[in-house]
Amino acid sequence: MHFDLADEQRMVQETARRFALEEIAPTLAEEERAHAFKPERVAKMGELGFFGCALPDDLGGNGLGFFESVLMAEQVAKVSASWRLPFNMQNLGPALTVAKFGTAAQKAKYIPGWVAGTQLGFFAMTEPNTGSDVASMKTHAIDKGDHWEVHGSKMWISQAHVGHAGLLYAYTDRSAGNRGITAFIIEPKTWAGVSARPIETKLGLHCAPTGEFVFDGMKVPKENVLGQPGEGFRICMWQLNQTRLGCAAGALGVAGGALDLAIDYANGRTQFGKPIAQHQMIQAQIADMVVEHQAAQMLVYRAAWLKDQGRPSQYETSVAKLAASEAAVHAANECMKIFGSYGYSTEYPAERFYRDAKSLQIVEGTSNIQRIIISGMATGATPNRE
Known part of the structure; x- marks a missing residue:
């Protein structure tokens, strides 16, 4: 290689x-x-x-x-x-x-x-009672002949209240199970029947706007169906396999940032007559952070390379996302401990890395969902897909 x-x-x-x-x-x-x-x-x-x-x-x-x-x-x-x-x-x-x-x-x-970057995007699938189980969504669209009429709500949607155009997933035929979900392209700022508001009670990612949608008869033109009616679940799963890679890349950044911050602080902080980077316990913490970060980096890079080759990558992407997000949380945690009391202070970035890292275990499929995907493909129960 x-x-x-x-x-x-x-x-x-x-x-x-x-x-x-x-x-x-x-x-x-x-x-x-x-x-x-x-x-x-x-x-x-x-x-x-x-x-x-x-x-x-x-x-x-x-x-x-x-x-x-x-x-x-x-x-x-x-x-x-x-x-x-x-x-x-x-x-x-x-x-x-x-x-x-x-x-x-x-x-x-x-x-x-x-x-x-002039038209802010989003994708709306999560609901108040629908997270990992995408097929349990309640938002639905009714065929009105020349348009679809949408009712329901979505929440924890990045860029919801600032977004100009994005993707919406909703049921159009609930009797068909997940084959009854349809993908739409919507324009919430210019269409009637939809409202959006921010969610500001977040642990981290304070500069990334998050919000919720409420649909009360929003009219979607027929030409804004993405793919064919009933293909939404398949489209959603394909999309998640791409955005999941972006989350893995973000996790690499958080882990790398926390590692750099911890090393810099450990070299400058003196206790017991020498920099704390010379104390074995601190060295062990940094060594573990380095190993986990470099291992995750190779996994994320491999998943990206496979996508560029047009080869199946769902398995490798989930492996990368799980490894990178867990490495990010561990690195942020260790960084905070190396900083000691200062790590608990908002004066230093350590606490921000700690808060932001936790989101990576949740978004685009939780760590538990990644384990389900990985084990299913590892045991041959499900195929690796694009």
Whole structure:
């Protein structure tokens, strides 16, 4: 196997690193306190090509693939896990899914704005009583002849109340089970019958807007069905296999950021007459963080490489997401302990890494769900898919 990055990949990685350090880091503490989200920063990310990965040229693709997307998301998440979210909300979620399943008209109308970062995206599947069990959703759409009428609610949706256009999953035929779920492209800011409000009671990801939708007869034009009616569950599972990789990349960033922070602090903090980095207990903590981070990194990079080859990757993506998210939580926890009392203070980033890391065990399929997927494929009960 070849482990060196090509010159272009190093340039992409460096561009994202510089962006995070120069555009996000200087004001991050203030923005975190204010729970501030800056749409103009998403547009800047779009200008830099962050959201054109794995898309054809005629749809705004930049010639880069999943691997480069991972490299960029990882660097951004090392500074801010919140600002890793747009990679999923713009590119790996809506844009890639519409590129694969959408009509020519849908692609032309929606993908350019998502890629440019000027049209904020989202994907809505989670509900108050529907998380891991996607097929238990209650939101439904009624066929009204020339349009669908949507009723129900979604919550914990990233960019819900700021989003311009995104994906909605709802039942159109409940008697058909998960084969009765349909995917729609919706425009909540301009359509009647839908309201959105923010959710601000979150442990972490304070600069990543999260909200809920309430649908009360929202009319969706027939031309906004993505794929065919009844294909929504299949489309949703395909989409999750792509956005799951973005979460894994974010977890790498959080783990790497926490590791760098812990090493820097351990080298500078003196106790018992020497830097704490020279105490064996601290050395053991750092060594474990390094091993877990590097192992997760290889798994995430492999999953991205498989996607770029067009090969089945659901198995490898779930392995990568599980390993990386668990490594991120462990690294953030150890970083906080190495900082001691200062780790508990909002004066230092250690506590933010700790809060942000926990989300990665939940989003795009919890760690328990990843274990179910992995074990099913490992035992041959289910096939590996694209």
